Amino acid sequence: MDGLDRFLNTFFNGAxxxxxLPDMLAGVWVTIWLAAAVIALGLTLGxxxxxxxxxxxxxxxxxxxxxxxxxxALPPLVLILIMYFGLPGLGVRLSGPLVLILVLGFVLxxxxxxxxxxxxxxxxxxxxxxxxxxxxxxxxTLIHVALPQAIRLAIPPLVNRVLAISKMTALGSVIGxxxxxxxxxxxxxxxxxxxxxxxxxxAYVIVFLPLVILTRILEHRYAWKV
Amino acid sequence: xxxxxxxxxxxxxxxxxxxxxxxxxxxVGQGELVFVIGPSGSGKSTMLRCCNRLExxxxxxxxxxxxxxxxxxxxxxxxxxxxxxxxxQGFHLYPHMDAVGNVMxxxxxxxxxxxxxxxxxxxxMLDRVGLRHKSDAMPSxxxxxxQQRVAIARALALDPKVMLFDEPTSALDPELxxxxxxxxxxxxxxGMTMLVVSHEMGFARExxxxxxxMDGGVIVEEGQPEAIFTNPQAERTRAFLSRVRG
Amino acid sequence: xxxxxxxxxxVEVMLRTWPLLKQGLWMTAQLCAxxxxxxxxxxxxxxxxxxxxxxxLRWPAFVVIDVLRAVPPLVLLIxxxxxxxxxxxxxxxxxxxxxxxxxxxxxxxxxxxxxxxQSIPAGQTEAARATGLTSAQAMAYVVLPQAVRNVLPDxxxxxxxxxxxxxxxxxxxxAELLYSANMARSLTYNSSPLVMAALIYLAFLWPLVRLVSRxxxxxxx
Ligand SMILES: Nc1ncnc2c1ncn2[C@@H]1O[C@H](COP(=O)(O)OP(=O)(O)O)[C@@H](O)[C@H]1O
Ligand SMILES: [Mg+2]
Numbered sequence: 001m002d003g004l005d006r007f008l009n010t011f012f013n014g015a016x017x018x019x020x021l022p023d024m025l026a027g028v029w030v031t032i033w034l035a036a037a038v039i040a041l042g043l044t045l046g047x048x049x050x051x052x053x054x055x056x057x058x059x060x061x062x063x064x065x066x067x068x069x070x071x072x073a074l075p076p077l078v079l080i081l082i083m084y085f086g087l088p089g090l091g092v093r094l095s096g097p098l099v100l101i102l103v104l105g106f107v108l109x110x111x112x113x114x115x116x117x118x119x120x121x122x123x124x125x126x127x128x129x130x131x132x133x134x135x136x137x138x139x140x141t142l143i144h145v146a147l148p149q150a151i152r153l154a155i156p157p158l159v160n161r162v163l164a165i166s167k168m169t170a171l172g173s174v175i176g177x178x179x180x181x182x183x184x185x186x187x188x189x190x191x192x193x194x195x196x197x198x199x200x201x202x203a204y205v206i207v208f209l210p211l212v213i214l215t216r217i218l219e220h221r222y223a224w225k226v
Numbered sequence: 227x228x229x230x231x232x233x234x235x236x237x238x239x240x241x242x243x244x245x246x247x248x249x250x251x252x253x254v255g256q257g258e259l260v261f262v263i264g265p266s267g268s269g270k271s272t273m274l275r276c277c278n279r280l281e282x283x284x285x286x287x288x289x290x291x292x293x294x295x296x297x298x299x300x301x302x303x304x305x306x307x308x309x310x311x312x313x314x315q316g317f318h319l320y321p322h323m324d325a326v327g328n329v330m331x332x333x334x335x336x337x338x339x340x341x342x343x344x345x346x347x348x349x350x351m352l353d354r355v356g357l358r359h360k361s362d363a364m365p366s367x368x369x370x371x372x373q374q375r376v377a378i379a380r381a382l383a384l385d386p387k388v389m390l391f392d393e394p395t396s397a398l399d400p401e402l403x404x405x406x407x408x409x410x411x412x413x414x415x416x417g418m419t420m421l422v423v424s425h426e427m428g429f430a431r432e433x434x435x436x437x438x439x440m441d442g443g444v445i446v447e448e449g450q451p452e453a454i455f456t457n458p459q460a461e462r463t464r465a466f467l468s469r470v471r472g
Numbered sequence: 473x474x475x476x477x478x479x480x481x482x483v484e485v486m487l488r489t490w491p492l493l494k495q496g497l498w499m500t501a502q503l504c505a506x507x508x509x510x511x512x513x514x515x516x517x518x519x520x521x522x523x524x525x526x527x528x529l530r531w532p533a534f535v536v537i538d539v540l541r542a543v544p545p546l547v548l549l550i551x552x553x554x555x556x557x558x559x560x561x562x563x564x565x566x567x568x569x570x571x572x573x574x575x576x577x578x579x580x581x582x583x584x585x586x587x588x589x590q591s592i593p594a595g596q597t598e599a600a601r602a603t604g605l606t607s608a609q610a611m612a613y614v615v616l617p618q619a620v621r622n623v624l625p626d627x628x629x630x631x632x633x634x635x636x637x638x639x640x641x642x643x644x645x646x647a648e649l650l651y652s653a654n655m656a657r658s659l660t661y662n663s664s665p666l667v668m669a670a671l672i673y674l675a676f677l678w679p680l681v682r683l684v685s686r687x688x689x690x691x692x693x
Contacts, residue, residue: 010558069685073632073677075639080671081654084479086663118688129280130318130377134384135308135336137301144331148322149685163541164633172542174643181547185554194558197551201543208542216538 013195018075020196027183028203034100034179035166041105042165043158046112050150053113053140054120064113072112074170096177100169108165115157119150156218163211166200167204179200179205230289231419232310232388235324239272239443246272248443250286254388256444259420261430264401264440265466266417270423273440274371274390278310278464279303286308291401292471304336309382315393316438317373319380325352326361337384344383351379355409371402375409382413389413431455439463483666489665496652497672502649503569503638508631510574515581521584526664533582540579546640548572565646569638571622573624577634582625625687632680636673649673 049064083099094102123146131141173182184200232254239247254260262270275400279295286294295306308374313455318330329348331340339347343366352358357373365373374394381389391410395403407429414420414433419464424430430451437454439447447460458464521533540548553568563571567601592615600610620627642651649669 007559011555019391050526062438063620069678069681070674072683073674075636075650075673076641077639078650078653078666078673081650081657082663082666082670085329085654086480087603089663095598114688116505117492121537123403124318125321126314126316130320130380131332132304132333133278133307133312134380135304136332137304137336140335144335146322149320153321156669166548167542168542169639170612173546181544181550184547185550188554189603194551194555201551204547205539205542212538212542215511215541 001029001058001196004050004158010194013193015195016187016191016195016198020183020199023140023183023187024180024196024199024203026199027178027180028207030097031169031171031179031203031207032179034097034169034172034177036100036103036110038166039162041101042108043112043162046108047107047116047151049109049113050116050120051142051147053117054146055138068110068113071107072114074107076107077171077174079107080171080175093152096172096175100172100177101173103125104165104168104171107168108161111161112158113167115154115161116150119152119154122153123149155214159211163215166211167208170204180207229291230254231256231291233279233289234393236275236287237273237276237288239269239276239281246443247276247283250443252438252445254370254419254421256419256434258416259398259422259433260374261434262421262423263425263427263430263437263438263466263470264446268440269443271392271438273424274312274392274421277388277390278307278312280312283323288359298418301346308332308384309338311386311389313374313378313381313383313389313394315396316398317365317370317377319368319373319377321365323358324362324378325368325376326366327468328365328376329383332380333383347383348379350385351383352376353380354382356405369402370398371405374398374406378406378409378413388419388421391420391424393423393425395424395426415459427455428472437468441466449452465467478662480667482662485656485662485664486661486668489526489653489668491662492652492656493665493668493672496647496649496669499647499652500635500638500649503566503573503646504635506570506584506635507573507577507638508510508634511577511634512572512583512627513577514574516585518578518582519577519589521583522582525588535540535688537579537582537624540575541583545573545576545637546643549640559562568644569641570592573637574662576632580630580633581627584630585619585625586622587626589615623683624665628687629682629684632677632684637678639673654679 049067053061053064080099083094083103084096087094124132127145127149127153128141131145132138134142169179170181172179173185176182180203181201184196188194230253233249234252237247251274251453253258262273264270272281276283277295283296287294289295290306290309295303298306320331323331324422326348329351330341330344333344333347334341339410349358349361352361355378357375357379357405360372365376368376394407394410398406403426407426409427410420410422410429411433411440422434436448436450437451438445438471439458439460440463447454447458447463454463455467458467509570518533518537521529521535525531538676541570549569549572552572553563553565556568558564559610596614596618597610598605600614605613638648641648642654645651649672654664654671
């Protein structure tokens with residue numbers, strides 16, 4: 001076997017690809033629903049917190065800011081290890097997927113809150129005044145006037161962040177969640193071949209490239225000419 | 227004078243140490259158009275904004291058709307504001323809604339009209355400002371003059387008792403000013419009570435019942451347009467007018 | 473509550489395991505220096521490729537950047553650490569981590585530089601060229617300094633991400649901060665070392681995160 005053949009055989013072994021395809025598809029499915037759950041939790045919570053922050057209650061806002069700072073400053077893996085290995089000591093035993101969803105969901109919420117809030121503060125003051133002057137209440141103006149504009153401003157940075165945090169579902173492999181990377185690692189140790197790793201990397205590219213392309217599309221920024 | 231629709235009683239406004247409005251007394255009768263002039267920074271905008279409490283007055287009160295807006299709860303305030311239509315220098319149309327959506331929003335959410343009712347009324351008001359054919363246009367697709375007329379329709383659709391205009395034509399290119407003034411004249415003819423801050427002296431001569439000159443947060447002088455423009459009593463008024471006329 | 477303090481905030485355990493964590497912290501610092509340094513330089517290089525006039529340079533650069541953005545850094549790390557030996561390349565954990573995160577971060581830094589450079593009006597380059605600077609000089613002395621200033625919050629925010637990222641090195645048994653803390657946890661049957669690691673990360677990163685928020689108040693309309 002010459003060098004190229006050996007290389008292909010090690011990293012692109014068709015027989016191994018075929019053998020592990022079903023497992024890999026199962027892993028892809030797990031990755032997708034984990035990411036979906038993380039995104040749903042993170043964006044909902046982040047949006048709620050940003051809205052809550054606009055009411056300007058000092059105590060509440062301090063709590064929100066501390067939450068957002070912690071979520072952005074702490075490495076997610078630290079939180080995952082603390083929840084997965086630490087909590088059972090208190091009699092709270094959470095499953096691997098649940099730990100992953102909670103930690104990554106909170107981390108995404110922290111980033112999303114900051115992004116939505118930046119969007120809200122970017123909405124011109126005149127928009128609020130126009131709403132209030134026509135008899136809309138604070139909450140009504142927030143929901144119908146400020147929020148749609150804030151969300152639109154927030155979308156490009158938000159998609160980038162959603163992409164970065166969805167990819168972190170790969171951390172699940174550390175706590176026994178059988179997502180793509182875990183499937184690939186297991187297969188690699190069984191077969192003694194690097195091919196499953198290649199397969200895993202390809203699977204990630206297929207799953208996440210659409211999001212990457214979406215960030216490219218959003219980059220050609222749409223904006224309201226006011 | 228006819229029944230006062232808008233009445234400012236001893237209105238004061240301070241920003242920290244800066245006194246912006248000092249003991250303002252002003253009555254605008256039903257169907258009257260009161261025109262406010264004065265140098266930049268004299269407190270004209272602040273006076274208008276105190277009327278619907280976008281700016282909280284420091285003391286004094288504002289009565290709308292006899293009801294005190296300065297003494298009401300936050301919830302009642304939203305209802306009271308429906309009586310005051312406000313038109314801003316910068317239009318402030320909602321960029322994420324088309325023209326008819328802009329005119330409908332507060333009708334549905336603040337006034338409680340049904341969507342159909344609100345839409346019908348919105349189209350009627352857009353027709354009145356000559357923009358029925360632009361009802362589906364987004365604000366970004368409208369000229370400044372058109373945006374301002376949609377903003378007027380947005381205020382009118384709520385059936386206000388008084389309309390407040392804060393330099394409605396100052397942000398417009400000269401050739402677009404006329405269309406907005408035409409709408410305002412039409413409003414005047416139909417008997418709307420109006421308080422207008424503007425530099426359009428020609429419009430004041432034609433349409434105003436009274437002109438008020440403000441400087442340094444006080445009303446310096448008021449009277450018939452002709453009297454103020456041709457024979458101002460106060461030195462400050464004279465100086466201001468000669469500067470404006472150039 | 474008492475259990476909670478004993479298991480998570482146990483000062484005695486923290487003090488006992490501190491020497492181990494201190495070593496880990498030192499390793500994390502070295503890792504950060506290497507990965508941030510390489511990433512800043514590699515990113516700049518990659519951003520130049522992505523803005524090259526020739527599409528034969530530009531397109532491959534975009535493909536590399538986008539593939540690197542689609543693949544989780546942990547996957548890249550495992551691929552390099554466990555995969556390369558199959559190709560006959562034995563690689564130390566430190567080198568594997570450095571290469572993997574260098575690649576990952578170059579892509580992110582490249583995107584930031586590119587946004588910054590493209591935010592500078594063409595008139596700046598023209599003015600510089602008109603005064604006799606070469607295009608490289610115009611880039612180095614006129615465009616780049618302004619570009620970097622414009623995207624400083626993003627560079628800072630990505631650097632915070634890099635520091636957090638180094639915690640993944642624990643997965644390939646590189647004895648950085650998190651690995652040491654987790655090791656200490658399994659030795660003491662107590663989670664306080666992990667909490668201490670979290671506090672150490674916070675001590676360094678919280679001020680930076682505050683700074684990012686302060687800079688990044690508004691979104692471009
Ligand atoms: N929110 C504010 N905070 C502090 N000062 C203000 C504020 N709004 C207006 N002012 C000041 O009040 C004065 C009157 O402003 P304004 O009512 O806008 O004048 P005009 O509309 O006549 O030009 C100005 O000196 C202005 O700087
Ligand atoms: Mg003004």
